Amino acid sequence: MDDLLDTAPCGFFSVADDGTVLHANATLRALVGADDLVGRHLDAFLSPGARIFYQTHVFPLLRVEGRADEIYLSLRDRQGGDVPVLLNAVRRARGGRPVSDAVVVPMRRRNQFESELLQARQAAEEANRARARFLSMVSHDLRAPLGAINLASDLLASGAVGPVNDAQRHDLERIREASAYVLGLVADLLNFARVEANRADVRVRPVAVQAVLDRAVDVVEHLAVEARLTLAREGDDAGAAVLADPERLQQVLLNLLTNALKFTPAGGRVTLAAERAGGAVLLHVCDTGPGIPPEAAERIFDPFVQLEQSGGAALREGVGLGLAISRELARAMGGDLTVASVVGAGSTFTVRLPAATLPEEVAA
């Protein structure tokens, strides 16, 4: 082996398909504390776990694709200690037979950092799962008594238990409204827990944009009338299609529309528009509401975040999960949910989804 390769600050070896070492430079020999490696099997300087990983991943990669890049492996030195390395290898014909040439770079400190990062990530994932489990449990536990409250107030209001006067009926109606509201929140919590636990059953297929927007407008139209707002459709969405789960997309759009209708003062305007942008379709929900300060624009997608008015009161009731759920769903469908806003002028929430081509029977 020439001097240059022997003194290079990385290990180098060539290995036959059967694992026999054909060349090894001095740096590698020093790394694993061996006098000579040529003629020995690769397993002589791999840790037991790395032997399996080499046979099940690295060799198949070299054999099928001709190269393996940035593989983390663990060498074993003469004292039985582990030497973490990063390996790059290529397989090519030399001297009439296939040979894999590999360089390994020791990465002791980096390995330490990566182990810490990995542990932190695993801990964070576990914490997330625990949170989702907790939310799911709490929501289920809340649902049962709420059902009982609803049932009992319905029964009382119907007069089945005894005569009910107007004042009592009014109070029973308030009980019913309040419990319906809490049930809505519980449903939100459950939904959120489900998305968080990656159990949202998102099944994408080509969906006609026009039909989805029409349906969403139909559902919320009465809210616009009640709130004395103009609800309008804009843009040319004829024939446009997106890759989405139609039910989930509907859920996202309804969330954005009901938000817009609740936040926008009477006399304002809420528009729903579609726009093609390269390989994607953008669905905009615009309002003429109070707008969102720039520093809060990202925070509103965090779970449990509600913007507060200057007076300190929550801008509206709720636990603030709708946008978090909507963004998770948009992302699960291969898209995203973003917001652009000007304080005092209004906000535009944009759902970006991959454009799709409709199968003929759907388009027809």
Added chain:
Amino acid sequence: MTDDILTRNHVTLSGRGTQPMLFAHGFGCDQTMWRFVAPAFEDDYRVILFDYVGSGRSDLRAYDPERYGHLEGYARDVLDICEALDLRDVVFVGHSVSSMVGILAAREAPERFAHLILIGPSPHYLNDPSGYTGGFNRTDLEGLLDLMDKNYIGWANVLAPVIMKNEERPELTGELEASFCSTDPIIARRFAEATFFADNRADLPGVTVPTLVLQCSDDAIAPDTVGQYVHEHIPGSAFRKLAATGHCPHMSHPEETVEVMKAYLAEADVSA
């Protein structure tokens, strides 16, 4: 139902023969690993390749951690394919962990199988105080899981968009093919645990299907003694030692592997 299973396991069919030869890949990769061996059988057999759910181009949406937490779940994939194609008289070729998967499948439905060809089988990877030497200690296997975790950090990012199975963006499929050893890190870890912490020693004596054990020389994953153990505990099994070294003779020494398989099948035909 048939189409569902064939899509779910990305089953590919070739060959001009009638007797089915079903190739089951090992842990780590997918059916691509058979590309150096399978074509040699296309003249005489109906060649069937597939990916286990969670590997290769299988439908990841069909992945169920409960089912695939044990090798029985993988054996169910094999039987699902046998049932979907109504396969009989199957020559099952399993590499590494698929040897045990094939044994489990053959124990459940022996009537479907004519032969089991087991390449580098191990019924138990751990050393056992009772005197059985699987080749590994628990800490060795934990070292493997650590390697996988660290390598999959990068690979997972490559795969993430493919999980969507986005038919509208075929270029993503190319990306998966370009890294056929990559898979979802959680699925891979569970497969590794199901594989390397399994103990199928008790399943060997109940195998009634004629079996060939193909043992490599110097196999660090399934050493000679382990291959011998499998041979000794499967009644009437044949044992062939390959000159090929390592754990993947179908990739490193495909000619010898094909030759030994063909010789075994020819002998079996004559004696039958």
